[in-house]
Amino acid sequence: MRAFLRMGNRLLFYLLVVFVVVYSVFPFYWAVISSFKPSDALFASNPSLLPLPFTLDHYRNVFIQANFGRNLLNSLMVAGGATLLSLTLGVLAAYALGRLPFPPKNAVLYLVLAMTMFPQIAVLGGLFMLLRQAGLFNTHLGLILSYLLFTLPFTVWVLVGYFKGLPRELEEAAYVDGATPLQTLVRIMLPLTGPGLVTTGLLAFIAAWNEYLFALTFTVGDKVKTVPPAIASFGGATPFEIPWGSIMAASVVVTVPLVVLVLVFQQRIVAGLTAGAVKG
Template identity: 90%
Template sequence: MRRASRLLGRLFFYLLVVFVVVYSVFPFYWAVISSFKPSDALFSPDPSFLPVPFTLEHYENVFLQANFGRNLLNSLIVAGGATLLSLVLGVLAAYALGRLPFPPKNAVMYIVLSMTMFPQIAVLGGLFLLLRQTGLFNTHLGLILTYLLFTLPFTVWVLVGYFRGLPRELEEAAYVDGATPLQTLLKVMLPLTGPGLVTTGLLAFIAAWNEYLFALTFTVGDSVKTVPPAIASFGGATPFEIPWGSIMAASVVVTVPLVVLVLVFQQRIVAGLTAGAVKG
């Protein structure tokens, strides 16, 4: 009886794993095969789960008829700049909050956490006026600074836990040798934060790469427009046609590099997210 219940439990577990995998992977798989199907096959009453017939016309339309290459470069500049700036500021703030003693530490942590509680639409109007007044509207720098609103708090919170998990003896030894707090951070603590930096940097990059609302509101034209609003603005042969094939092809082009990065750095991501979770 016990063996039968154990087998049933294991069977239920594997069925649950298969369901989660299919539920998570199938939308991306459908986007991939749809990007290789002709337009008329996308609306077939008997859809195929294989790209038959096979075509590359949607990828040709994305790169030849649209200014998609420029949009990709804009996304790379904005997401990379926001990630780099978040890491620089986040490392300094996280080290101070995680290792240095000062009275309002908890209050600062709660303020950082509260920044993540506001929906983007709640601050959209104020940011729009601020960018217009400072001349940063429709610029890469303007998008980078607005993206810090959601990338920086996450970076600080993850790195604070990571710095708290590092041995204090290393820091004390550096102070004994006459190092300042900044020197201790740069020469002793920072080289040990590889998994934490990879985790926060990659997740912040993904969040900035996929951001839509700010990119749509604070950009005009293709000179600064990033990938998400560019894909949303794809037009068909007629005003009433939605080019699903081109949208799927562009989505695959944008998503595949992120998937590859996550697969390559998955061990460091897990190490960074779990750092500081266990004391001792």
């Protein structure tokens, strides 16, 4: 009886795993095969689960007809700049909040947490006015600074837990040798935060890369427009046609690099998140 129950539990577990995998992977698989199908095959009454017939026309349309290369470069500049600035400011703030004693530390932490609770639409109007008044509307720097609203709080929260988990004896030894807090951070503590930096940097980059609302509101034309609003603005041969093939091809182009990055750094991501959660 126990063996039968054990076998039944194992079968249910594997069925659950298969369901989760199919549910998670199938949308991406459908986007990939749709990007290789001709437009008429996408609207067939009985669509095939294989890219038959096979074509690369949608990928050619994305890079030839649309200004997609410029949009990719804009996304790389904006997401990369926001990530670097978030890591720079986040490391300084997290080290102060996690290692240095000062009374309002908990209040600052709660304030950082409160910043993540507001939806983007709630700050959209005020941020739009600030960028217009500062002359940063439709600029790469304006987008980078606006993205700090959601990348910086996440960076600070993850790194605070990670800094708290580092041995305090390292700091004390550095202070005995005459090092300042900034020298201790740069020379002693920072080299030990590799997994935490990789985790926060990669996740902040993904969030900035996929951001849509700010990029749509604060950009005009292709000069600064990033990938998400560029894909949303794809047009078909007629005003009533939605170019699903080109949209799927562009989505695959911008998603594959992120998937590769996550697969390459997955161990460091798990190590960074675990260290920040458990040791803090």
